[in-house]
Amino acid sequence: MSEKHPGPLVVEGKLVDAERLKKQSNYLRGTILDDLDDGLTGGFTGDNFLLIRFHGMYQQDDRDIRAERVAQKLEPRHAMMLRCRLPGGIITPTQWLAIDKFATDKTIYGSIRLTNRQTFQFHGILKKNVKPTHQMLHEVGLDALATANDVNRNVLCTSNPVESELHQEAYEWAKKLSEHLLPQTRAYAEIWWDKEKVATTDKEPILGETYLPRKFKTTVVVPPHNDVDLHANDLNFIAIAEQGKLIGFNLLVGGGLSIDHGNKATYARTASEFGFLPVEKILDVAAAVVTTQRDWGNRTDRKNAKTKYTLERVGVETFKAEVEKRAGLTFEPIRPYAFTSRGDRVGWVKGIDEKWHLTLFIENGRLLDYPGRPLKRGIAEIAKIHQGDFRLTANQNLIVAGVPEKQKAQIEAIAREHGLMEAVTPQRENSMACVAFPTCPLAMAEAERFLPSFVTKVEEIMHKHGIGEEHIVLRVTGCPNGCGRALLAELGLVGKAPGRYNLHIGGNREGTRIPRMYRENINEGEILASIDELVARWATERQANEGFGDFVIRTGIIKAVVDPARDFWDSEAV
Known part of the structure; x- marks a missing residue:
């Protein structure tokens, strides 16, 4: 990334209202307790609407019935989405059975949603059930603290089921990073667990009194698998x-995918290499990156507040030098590393510990009992007998990990009986979408509900051109905020309006290149026509083992994004 014009370390100007909210929140307490007792509304009001996000929740409503309720002079059917904090995505069978029962008994939709943040979400929690949700999680050793808003969110870790010892070390560091960077306020425990307020003053030595300027994401990555899409994250330890x-x-800083339609001051960006650090310095370096972003990040414009924009404004070398100073080290040169894949290896694999690991493909991460395919019940039945753990992956799948040889057949039988091991094509396996409608308030277009039938149509195109066994890394996100990670796909759709998307192409299979917009504001028919044309060429003109994204770059169909701050929106590049 460019170092030509480093700018000011701190952006001066009027602070956005979110800064007032955080400062006046009394370390994230606000008046949430008062809202919980207010039976006149099903939602949280005023500042609390945003403040609950620090506690792992988003207030949503069912947009499919919003107009109907307005016509009836009713407020929207408010319900909360809650995201669990689950570093590295590892959960025990006992914990799983507790969340399974809660989803069935206490949520509107009855489902469990596996997210590409390597955790699970409950959708449809009515306000009366919000506190019981947090208490249930606490009883089984879980929480939802800091899984949303201006903090370090759930820490991702490569779900490597083969190199068990190395994965275990990486996972332990992911847990330590999560704990080290958590908010220190006791607000969460006081509000949700009924812990008594401690007389001492709250302090936030890392996050600060007004927390971070914007959301912050961290990963621990075990090459050669980039299954966590490290370039979508602010802080990455390889x-x-x-x-x-x-x-x-190896430390990489400043990745991020969210953009704002038509706003050329926003762009997707891959993370910058800083250098190598010894194991014992990881927590110091993590704190140094977070506190530098805390102090230098833009608090006058939330659309330019993430770490990627701070790096571009002050310069990568300036930011890196400050991290070295705060962490008390000098980075060594980057050690060699390479990525060869980022998808999950669906099916059974055997680890070096002689135990088996079963990766189950869960389309869109939605666990529900469908007619003839009781997926959610199947996972619960496995949890009743499984002695290892479950690993939720950043590709929205689930790994039944640590299965001894003698139990392998029994677990496979349960999985097959419940529709969890049906054949899946390479294209479907490598496609992903965010939630979008009907619950996400930011959604501009469909994503999760759109993807299954759309993938079928893409598969038909692939078969038509004689490459049905091939795949394109395909992502759909319902808005430009990046949850579906479409801007690290070979082919990404970014929602623009109901039924309309921007089509981006030119990422790669390894997830290390940003795709460029190829067509703007087009409908499904126009998208499929473009895919048909492009796949026809790929099928006949590609080189050996050449992925779709590499092909469209090599042949000049589209130019690679080289310097996102300057050429992400460059329409002349096509």
Whole structure:
């Protein structure tokens, strides 16, 4: 990224209202307790509408029935989406059975949603059930603290089921990072667990009194699998091993995918390499990056507040030098690393510990009992007998990990009986969408409900051109905020309006290149026509083992995004 014109370390100007909200919140307490007792509305009001996000919740309503309720002079049917904090995506069978029962008994939709933030979400929690949700999680050793808003969110870790010892080390660091960067306020425990207020003054030594300028995301990555899409994240530790033992991490900073339609001051950006650090410095370096972003991040414009914009404004070398100073180290040169894949290996694989691991493909991450395919019940039945753990993946799938040979057949039988091991094509396996309608308030177009039939149509195009066994990394997101990670796909759709999307192409299979917009504001028919034309060429003109994204770059169909701050929106590049 460019170092030509470093700008001011701190952006001066009028602070956005979110800064007032955080400062006046009394360390994230606000008046949430008062709202919980207000039976006149099913939602949270005033500042609390946004403040509950620090507690892991978003207030939503069913947009499919919003107009009907307005006509009846009723307020929207408010319900909360709650996202659990689950570093590395690991959950025990006992914990799983508790969340399964809660989803069935206490949520509107009865489903569990596996997210690409490597955790699960409950959708449709009525206000009367919000506190019981947090208390249920607490009883089984979980919480939802800091899974949304201006904090470090759920820490991702490569779900490597084969190199068990190395994965375990990486996972332990993911847990430590999560704990180290959590808010220190006791507000969460006081409000949701009924813990007594402590007389001492709250302090936030890392996050600060007004927390971060914007959301912040962290990963621990074990090459050669980039299953966490590291370039979508602010802070990334790439595990470097010698003879199977972890010796340190390469640090990459400043990735991020969210944009604002038509706003050329926003762009998707891959993370910048800072250098190598020894294992024992990881927490110091993490705190140094977070506090530098805390102090230098833009608090006058939330659309330019993320770490990627701070790096571009002050310069990568300036930011890196400040991290070195605060962490008390000098980065060594980046150690060699490479990524060869980022999808999950669906089916059984055997680890070096001689145990088996079963990756189950869960389309869109939605676990529900469908007619003839009781997926949610199937996972619960496995949880009743499984002695290992479950790993939720950043690709919205679930791994039944640590299965001994003697139990393998029994678990497979349960999975097959409940429709959890049906054949899945390479294209469907490599496609993903965010939730979007009907619950996400930011959605401009369909995503989760749109994807299954759309993938079928893409598969028909692939078969038509004789490459039905191939795949394109395909992502759909209902708005430009990036939850579906469409801007790290070979082919990404970004929602623009109901039934209309921007079509981006030119990412790669490894997830290390941003795709460029190829067609703007087009409908499904126009998208499929473009895909048909492009796949026809790919089928006949590609080189050996050349992915779709690499093909469209090599042949000049579209130019690669090289310097996102300057050429992400460059329409002349096509």
